[in-house]
Amino acid sequence: MKISFLHRLRPLITVQRDNPRLLKAQYVALSRQLPIMYAILLINTLALAATHYAIAPHWLALYVPAALTLLGSGRALMWWRLRSLPATPERVFKTLTRTNRLAFFIALSFTAWALALFPYGDSYTRSHVAFYMAITVIACIFCLMHLRSAALTITVVVNLAFVVFFLAAGNPTYTAMAINVLLVSAAMILVMHDQYQDFTRLVNTQARSEKLSEENQRLANEDSLTGLPSRRRFFSLLDQGLAQARLDSTKLAIGLIDLDGFKPVNDVYGHRVGDKLLFQVGQRLLEFVTADVQLARLGGDEFGLLVQHVRSEEHLIAVGDRISEALREPFIIGNIQIAISASLGLVIFPDMAGDAVEAYEFADYALYDSKRAGAGTLCLFSTAHYRDLKRDGATEQGLRRANIVEEFDLVFQPIVDVHTGRTVAFEALARWVSPELGPVAPGLFIPVAERIGFINRLTLPLLKKALAGASSWPDDVRLSFNLSAHDCGSRDAVRKIIDVIERSGFAPHRLDFEITETAVIQDLDQARCAINAFRQLGCGVSLDDFGTGYSSLSQLHALALTKLKIDRTFISGIEGNAASYKIVKSLIALSADMALECVSEGVERWEELEVLKALGCSFVQGYLVSRPMPLEQTAEWLGRHWRAEPVLRQPA
Ligand code: C2E
Ligand code: CA
Ligand code: CA
Numbered sequence: 001m002k003i004s005f006l007h008r009l010r011p012l013i014t015v016q017r018d019n020p021r022l023l024k025a026q027y028v029a030l031s032r033q034l035p036i037m038y039a040i041l042l043i044n045t046l047a048l049a050a051t052h053y054a055i056a057p058h059w060l061a062l063y064v065p066a067a068l069t070l071l072g073s074g075r076a077l078m079w080w081r082l083r084s085l086p087a088t089p090e091r092v093f094k095t096l097t098r099t100n101r102l103a104f105f106i107a108l109s110f111t112a113w114a115l116a117l118f119p120y121g122d123s124y125t126r127s128h129v130a131f132y133m134a135i136t137v138i139a140c141i142f143c144l145m146h147l148r149s150a151a152l153t154i155t156v157v158v159n160l161a162f163v164v165f166f167l168a169a170g171n172p173t174y175t176a177m178a179i180n181v182l183l184v185s186a187a188m189i190l191v192m193h194d195q196y197q198d199f200t201r202l203v204n205t206q207a208r209s210e211k212l213s214e215e216n217q218r219l220a221n222e223d224s225l226t227g228l229p230s231r232r233r234f235f236s237l238l239d240q241g242l243a244q245a246r247l248d249s250t251k252l253a254i255g256l257i258d259l260d261g262f263k264p265v266n267d268v269y270g271h272r273v274g275d276k277l278l279f280q281v282g283q284r285l286l287e288f289v290t291a292d293v294q295l296a297r298l299g300g301d302e303f304g305l306l307v308q309h310v311r312s313e314e315h316l317i318a319v320g321d322r323i324s325e326a327l328r329e330p331f332i333i334g335n336i337q338i339a340i341s342a343s344l345g346l347v348i349f350p351d352m353a354g355d356a357v358e359a360y361e362f363a364d365y366a367l368y369d370s371k372r373a374g375a376g377t378l379c380l381f382s383t384a385h386y387r388d389l390k391r392d393g394a395t396e397q398g399l400r401r402a403n404i405v406e407e408f409d410l411v412f413q414p415i416v417d418v419h420t421g422r423t424v425a426f427e428a429l430a431r432w433v434s435p436e437l438g439p440v441a442p443g444l445f446i447p448v449a450e451r452i453g454f455i456n457r458l459t460l461p462l463l464k465k466a467l468a469g470a471s472s473w474p475d476d477v478r479l480s481f482n483l484s485a486h487d488c489g490s491r492d493a494v495r496k497i498i499d500v501i502e503r504s505g506f507a508p509h510r511l512d513f514e515i516t517e518t519a520v521i522q523d524l525d526q527a528r529c530a531i532n533a534f535r536q537l538g539c540g541v542s543l544d545d546f547g548t549g550y551s552s553l554s555q556l557h558a559l560a561l562t563k564l565k566i567d568r569t570f571i572s573g574i575e576g577n578a579a580s581y582k583i584v585k586s587l588i589a590l591s592a593d594m595a596l597e598c599v600s601e602g603v604e605r606w607e608e609l610e611v612l613k614a615l616g617c618s619f620v621q622g623y624l625v626s627r628p629m630p631l632e633q634t635a636e637w638l639g640r641h642w643r644a645e646p647v648l649r650q651p652a
Contacts, residue, residue: 011149012148012149012152013100013149013152013153014097014100014149015093015096015097015100015147015149017093019200019203019204020089020092021203021204021206021207022200022203022204023089023092023093023096024087024089024092025146025199025203026096026146026147027082027087027092027095027096028087029146030079030096030099030144030146030147031079031080031082031083032083033143033144033146034075034076034079034099034143034144035076035079035080036143037139037140037143037144038072038073038075038076038079039076040136040139040140040143041072041110041136041139041140042068042069042072042073042076044132044135044136045065045068045069045072045110045132045136046065046069047132048065048114048117048128048129048132049061049062049065051121051125051128052117052120052121052125055120055121055125056117056120056121060113060116060117060120061117064113064116065113068109068110068113071106071109072106075102075106082095096147099147099150100147100149100150100153103144103147103149103150103151103153103154104153104154104157106154107137107140107153107154107157107158108157110136110158111133111157111158111161111162112161114129114132114133115129115133115161115165117129118165130162130166130174130177133158133162134162134177134180134181134184137154137155137158137159137162138184138188140154140158141154141155141188141192145192145195145196145199146196146199148192148193148196151192152189152192155185155188155189155192159181159182159185162178162181163178163181163182163185165178166178166181220232220233221233221236223282223296223297225275225278225279225282225297226278226279226281226282226283226285226297227282227286228282228285228286228295228296228297228303229294229295229296229297230296230297231296231297231298231299231304233296234294234296234298234304234306235356237294237296237306238254238304238306238356238359238360239356241294241306241308242349242355242356242359244308245308245349245350246350250308250309250310251309251310251311251348251349251350251351252306252307252308252310252348252349253305253306253307253310253316253319253346253347253348253349254304254305254306254346254347254349254353254359254360254362254363255304255305255306255307255320255344255345255346255347255363256298256302256303256304256305256344256345256360256363256364256366256367257302257303257304257305257323257327257342257343257344257367258301258302258303258342258343258344258345258367258371259281259301259302259327259340259341259342259343260340260341260342260343260371260375260376261339261340261341261375262274262277262278262300262301262340263301263523264524265277265338265340267524267525269333269336269338273333273334273336273338276333277331277333277338277340278297278301280331280333281301281303281327281331282297284326284327284329285303285323285326287326288319288322288323288326291308292307292308292309293305293306293307293308293319294306294307294308305320305323305344305346307319310348313348313380316346316348316380317346317378317380320344320346320378321378323342323344324341324342324344324376324378327340327341327342328340328341328342328376341375341376342376343367343370343371343375343376343377343378343379344367344370344377344378344379345363345364345365345366345367345368345369345370345379345381346363346366346378346379346380346381347359347362347363347366347380347381348380348381352381352382352383352386353381361389362381362385362386362389363381365381365385365388365389366379366380366381366385367379368451369385369388372447391444392444392448392451394437395437395440395444395445395448396448396452398434398436398437398440398445399445399448399449399452399454400452400454401436402432402434404457404458404461405461407432407433407434407435408430408431408432408458408461408462409430409431409432409433409465409630410428410429410430410431410462410465410466410469410631411428411429411431411628411629411630411631412426412427412428412429412469412628412629412630412631412634413426413427413429413621413626413627413628413629414426414621414625414626414637414641415427415480415599415619415620415621416619416620416621416625417618417619418609418612418613418617418618418619418620419618421641422641423477423637423638423641424476424477424478424619425477425478425479425480425512426470426473426477426478426479426480426634427480427481427482427514427621427628428462428466428469428470428479428480428481428482429442429482429628430442430446430458430462430482432445446484449484450484450485450486453486455484455486455487456486456487456493456496459483459484459487459497460496460497460500462481463481463497463500463501464500464504466479466481467479467500467501467504467506467511468504469631469634470506470510470511471504471505471506472634472635473634473635473638474638475507475510477510477638478510478511478512478540479506479510479511479512480512480513480514480542481511481512481513481514482513482514482544483497483513483514483515483519484516484519485515485516485518485519485522485523485527487530488515488519488526488527488529488530488531489523489526490526491529494529494530494533494534497534498533498534498537501537501539507538508537508538508539509538509539509540511539511540512539512540512541512542512562512563513534513539513540513541513542514542514543514544514565515527515530515531515541515542515543515544516543516544516545517543517544517545517546517547517548518545518548520543520555520559521555524555524558527559528558528559528560531559531560531561532560535560535562540562540563541559541560541561541562541563542561542562542563542564542565542599543556543559543561543563543564543565544565545565545567545601546564546565546566546567546587547566547567547569547570547583547587548567548569556594557594561594561596562596562597563591563596563597563598563599564587564590564591564594564596564597564598564599565598565599565600565601565621566584566587566588566598566599566600566601566617567601567602568601568602568622569602570583570584570587571584571600571601571602571603571608571612571622572602572604572608573608574608574611574612575607575608575610575611581611584600584611584612584615584617585615588615588616588617592616597618597619598617598618598619599617599618599619599620599621600612600617600619600620600621600622601621601622602621602622602623603620603621603622603623603624603625604622604623604624605624606624608622608624609624
């Protein structure tokens with residue numbers, strides 16, 4: 001019982017250490033208020049001493065107030081000086097504890113002194129004593145309000161003494177005054193208590209909201225899945241890194257890392273496994289973090305790299321290679337083993353990029369180029385890239401301004417049957433003559449159009465043109481038309497293509513779509529949907545540039561293809577290249593296995609044709625037969641070569 005009472009009393013009379021923020025706030029408030037309190041106290045004290053100077057003994061009217069003034073001034077000065085010193089938790093606690101203890105003694109001394117003066121003089125000086133005590137204590141309580149224990153102490157000491165003293169005097173006026181002071185004291189204690197609680201609450205709320213905003217700050221700067229710095233943090237690190245590199249004339253490399261094969265993992269095993277994979281990637285990347293190397297997750301399966309104090313390109317490439325290698329090691333998630341790789345685009349400041357915007361743009365371009373070069377490649381942005389980037393930029397501008405119907409046209413390249421020499425089809429190939437840039441090769445503008453999402457706007461008008469042109473050919477000559485990944489990328493895009501075919505009146509079974517292997521594996525599911533839709537309509541679907549896209553047999557088996565087109569790179573010089581020969585041989589065997597027709601592209605020389613014939617290839621296309629020709633020449637070509645003499649007889 002006794003213990004629990006003391007326990008509850010403790011916080012009321014002592015300084016509690018458990019809330020350092022509160023202590024600091026109290027300290028700040030007191031260091032503003034206590035000098036004022038002492039000023040009031042001392043001025044009032046001197047005034048009381050003055051009115052008693054002539055009537056009270058010197059020791060009481062002079063020496064004691066002098067001593068009290070000295071003590072008060074000392075304290076006031078100390079508080080004043082504290083304002084310029086750092087408020088360390090230790091200093092704060094010590095000062096408050098001392099103030100709290102001193103409050104009792106100071107209150108006691110001043111009270112005892114004032115009451116000691118009381119017996120001297122007349123009723124005026126006596127009322128001065130009473131007024132001095134009652135009013136000064138109110139000022140002191142207000143100034144000490146933020147240190148509740150001290151405020152309570154002086155309320156109790158001064159007012160208790162006052163009440164007891166004046167009640168004991170037995171005079172009705174004094175009794176009334178004592179009751180008055182008692183009531184005022186009670187009200188003050190109540191108000192002070194409420195005020196103090198509000199103050200505590202305010203301080204605590206502030207502390208909480210500061211903590212919350214720190215937490216938000218941390219969350220914004222950290223990627224929650226991997227624990228790596230976030231995209232936002234990456235860009236602020238990039239800015240800092242650039243500033244530092246400028247300052248000490250060092251080199252900074254910016255890298256963008258994109259995982260190859262992440263999307264299929266997500267598609268096949270679901271997002272949970274995808275997330276776990278990203279987490280593990282993050283863990284592996286964390287191992288590369290040093291004072292000079294920073295890694296961040298920029299979003300999705302893209303990560304950012306910053307390398308400070310790059311000594312040379314070789315040094316940077318070595319760092320990049322180590323990261324690529326680490327990510328090529330298989331990942332184990334549950335009982336699934338997953339193999340992915342990472343493409344990496346890098347640029348060095350200030351060698352190639354001049355600021356943060358360029359650095360990011362150029363690293364992105366290098367990444368795009370490394371992706372083009374194949375999975376798991378690393379690419380450092382060079383002057384050649386810079387030239388290409390500028391050229392692509394001009395191409396992009398030209399494309400955006402282009403009048404598609406007027407500037408774009410098609411040429412047609414025959415595909416012939418090796419055995420009969422007859423033209424079985426023409427492949428339509430886009431041509432662009434820009435008023436500003438002149439003729440631009442499709443190898444250049446098609447990738448740009450794909451990248452900026454412009455390709456769908458080219459495909460439909462070109463397909464219309466091709467279908468209209470092909471309607472003039474005999475019924476057993478087919479049309480082959482190239483599609484990009486984007487053209488098959490959504491139901492809507494596929495629907496639009498089918499609409500064009502249906503409206504054209506061209507028989508769908510005379511039409512083949514060529515889709516590159518890389519486009520197919522980019523999004524296997526969507527490609528499968530598109531291929532099925534085209535097949536349902538009656539069109540054929542050829543896998544273009546076959547052999548360059550690293551697709552696996554099982555992936556191809558699942559697709560309703562009708563033809564494979566073997567890429568030119570394997571055909572060129574095949575007669576003297578054992579590797580090409582082997583590849584083409586197996587590709588032809590594969591197409592036979594899958595019951596698909598096989599077309600060899602880019603045949604330029606008789607020797608190549610001989611080898612292909614020997615390997616059992618049925619159809620060829622290339623400069624040896626004919627270069628692509630304008631539509632007007634196709635009629636003449638067919639007139640000369642279609643039914644008549646096979647074109648594939650080597651001139652004697
Ligand atoms: P592709 O589909 O592989 O087309 C074959 C390319 O090889 C054509 O280049 C053609 O002119 C060229 N070629 C044909 N025979 C030979 C040969 O014997 N030797 C050499 N060196 N080249 C030969 P082109 O017309 O420059 O087209 C390049 C690429 O642009 C095409 O490659 C295709 O991927 C794309 N493309 C062209 N037209 C279109 C189009 O209308 N739509 C889409 N999406 N892509 C197109
Ligand atoms: Ca093609
Ligand atoms: Ca091709």
